[in-house]
Amino acid sequence: MSVRADWTRGHEAILYQSCRSCRAAQYFCRAFCAVCGGDVTESRASGEGRVYATTLVCRAATAETRVHVPYNIVLVDVSEGFRMMAHGEKDLAIGDEVMARFEPFAGRIVPYFVRR
Amino acid sequence: MSYITGVGLTPFGRHEGASSLDLMSRAAELALADAGLARGEIDGVLCGYSTVSPHIMLATVFAEHFGIQPSYAHAVQVGGATSLAMAMLAHHLVGAGVVRHMLVVSGENRLTGQSRDAAIQALAQVGHPDYEVPLGPTIPAYYGLVASRYMHEHGVTEEDLAELAVLMRTHALAHPGAQFREPITVADVMASKPVALPLKLLDCCPVSDGGAAFIVSREPTGNLRIGVRGCAQAHTHQHVTSAPALSELGAEIAVARAKAIAGLDIADVRYAAVYDSFTITLAMLLEDLGLAKRGEAAARARSGHFGRDGEMPLNTHGGLLSYGHCGVGGAMAHLVETHLQMTERAGARQVRDASIALLHGDGGVLSSHVSMFLERVR
Numbered sequence: 001m002s003v004r005a006d007w008t009r010g011h012e013a014i015l016y017q018s019c020r021s022c023r024a025a026q027y028f029c030r031a032f033c034a035v036c037g038g039d040v041t042e043s044r045a046s047g048e049g050r051v052y053a054t055t056l057v058c059r060a061a062t063a064e065t066r067v068h069v070p071y072n073i074v075l076v077d078v079s080e081g082f083r084m085m086a087h088g089e090k091d092l093a094i095g096d097e098v099m100a101r102f103e104p105f106a107g108r109i110v111p112y113f114v115r116r
Numbered sequence: 117m118s119y120i121t122g123v124g125l126t127p128f129g130r131h132e133g134a135s136s137l138d139l140m141s142r143a144a145e146l147a148l149a150d151a152g153l154a155r156g157e158i159d160g161v162l163c164g165y166s167t168v169s170p171h172i173m174l175a176t177v178f179a180e181h182f183g184i185q186p187s188y189a190h191a192v193q194v195g196g197a198t199s200l201a202m203a204m205l206a207h208h209l210v211g212a213g214v215v216r217h218m219l220v221v222s223g224e225n226r227l228t229g230q231s232r233d234a235a236i237q238a239l240a241q242v243g244h245p246d247y248e249v250p251l252g253p254t255i256p257a258y259y260g261l262v263a264s265r266y267m268h269e270h271g272v273t274e275e276d277l278a279e280l281a282v283l284m285r286t287h288a289l290a291h292p293g294a295q296f297r298e299p300i301t302v303a304d305v306m307a308s309k310p311v312a313l314p315l316k317l318l319d320c321c322p323v324s325d326g327g328a329a330f331i332v333s334r335e336p337t338g339n340l341r342i343g344v345r346g347c348a349q350a351h352t353h354q355h356v357t358s359a360p361a362l363s364e365l366g367a368e369i370a371v372a373r374a375k376a377i378a379g380l381d382i383a384d385v386r387y388a389a390v391y392d393s394f395t396i397t398l399a400m401l402l403e404d405l406g407l408a409k410r411g412e413a414a415a416r417a418r419s420g421h422f423g424r425d426g427e428m429p430l431n432t433h434g435g436l437l438s439y440g441h442c443g444v445g446g447a448m449a450h451l452v453e454t455h456l457q458m459t460e461r462a463g464a465r466q467v468r469d470a471s472i473a474l475l476h477g478d479g480g481v482l483s484s485h486v487s488m489f490l491e492r493v494r
Binding site for chain 1 (some may be wrong): 310485
């Protein structure tokens with residue numbers, strides 16, 4: 001399997017996998033489709049999506065994350081058909097149409113959704 | 117059938133200087149005394165885990181420490197569902213004739229054995245190491261996400277959730293072992309420090325020291341005849357990012373299986389013991405289990421339905437939210453209290469009728485579920 005060049009490895013990209021057989025999309029990278037076990041291909045997501053859930057973190061547990069408090073953690077349903085966890089603007093509401101960019105957080109970059 | 121023949125529970129809160137093994141041992145001693153069994157009669161041990169003292173063989177570490185040589189022993193790890201998962205495994209092993217008296221035990225000095233930051237950070241690791249943990253979530257944040265969505269879909273408010281914190285605190289006032297014994301109001305919950313909004317400090321269970329134990333036996337060891345009528349599990353996902361729709365969560369699946377196995381319905385239940393790591397957890401599980409209609413758990417709590425004298429007494433010891441949460445032992449306290457109620461030994465907290473009880477545990481982020489029916493056998 002290729003080394004994924006996405007935000008989890010410091011690259012400004014959101015990658016996902018699609019099944020060659022059943023077409024299911026999955027976000028957590030693995031060697032097979034979690035629905036049918038088929039082969040998967042990797043693609044880059046557009047970054048467009050809709051907010052599914054939000055929580056404003058006001059109590060962090062490490063020195064590195066505490067300097068960012070409060071920060072908004074969101075679940076976003078991405079237009080390519082998978083759900084992902086990310087950061088977002090503090091006033092995002094469920095249902096908002098959003099677009100991903102990237103922001104520094106605790107010594108790395110993380111996807112950060114803003115209203116589009 | 118198998119029988120819960122003895123229970124033991126320490127107070128929860130601060131146990132300065134006590135190790136996880138100390139707390140496990142205290143609880144085990146109490147359970148043995150309750151069952152009227154000697155150490156040498158215990159031939160099986162199941163235990164949970166300790167985040168303070170992780171060990172790859174905790175059950176045998178405990179067995180050696182406690183001074184027993186069981187013929188069957190290992191640890192079980194299913195997060196908050198561990199207590200009932202162990203009860204279920206014990207039930208089946210006892211039923212299969214593998215073990216005669218299974219000691220199920222857990223204890224942890226989770227409060228005084230580490231910093232609160234360390235406790236929060238250790239638990240946050242149930243998140244995905246690559247796709248979630250780098251975002252700085254905490255367990256309250258995972259449940260905060262779930263809460264925001266549940267409130268959005270079902271019109272539940274923060275004040276509604278606060279009712280459940282108030283209910284658990286009201287119950288804890290009557291238990292001398294509870295960690296928190298000062299009354300609180302909905303306004304207190306609303307004014308408490310924000311943790312992971314919409315969840316505030318009083319929506320969250322505390323970090324506690326404590327220990328709990330029970331014994332599952334093939335036959336009753338005395339006059340207490342509390343039988344395991346049926347139990348079942350469901351595991352739908354691990355990470356909240358991969359959770360199914362709210363309408364497809366595992367509690368409904370697990371309880372449906374348990375009802376079929378037990379031949380019981382919710383209408384038969386007289387006492388409920390439901391996992392309550394956060395107010396949202398309790399609200400959702402009550403509704404998923406059918407103990408309240410969708411979006412109506414708070415209204416039922418407000419009306420006294422879940423009170424000691426209500427139609428469906430719930431977590432009369434104060435639950436995780438107010439009795440406390442020492443890890444695996446936290447939800448074992450729910451089973452201990454259920455046993456005391458079913459055997460009419462709950463003193464000032466005694467309910468009118470606890471002849472049939474429904475217990476439910478949840479691990480991860482509503483990931484792993486165990487439902488169990490207990491009945492008083494005549």
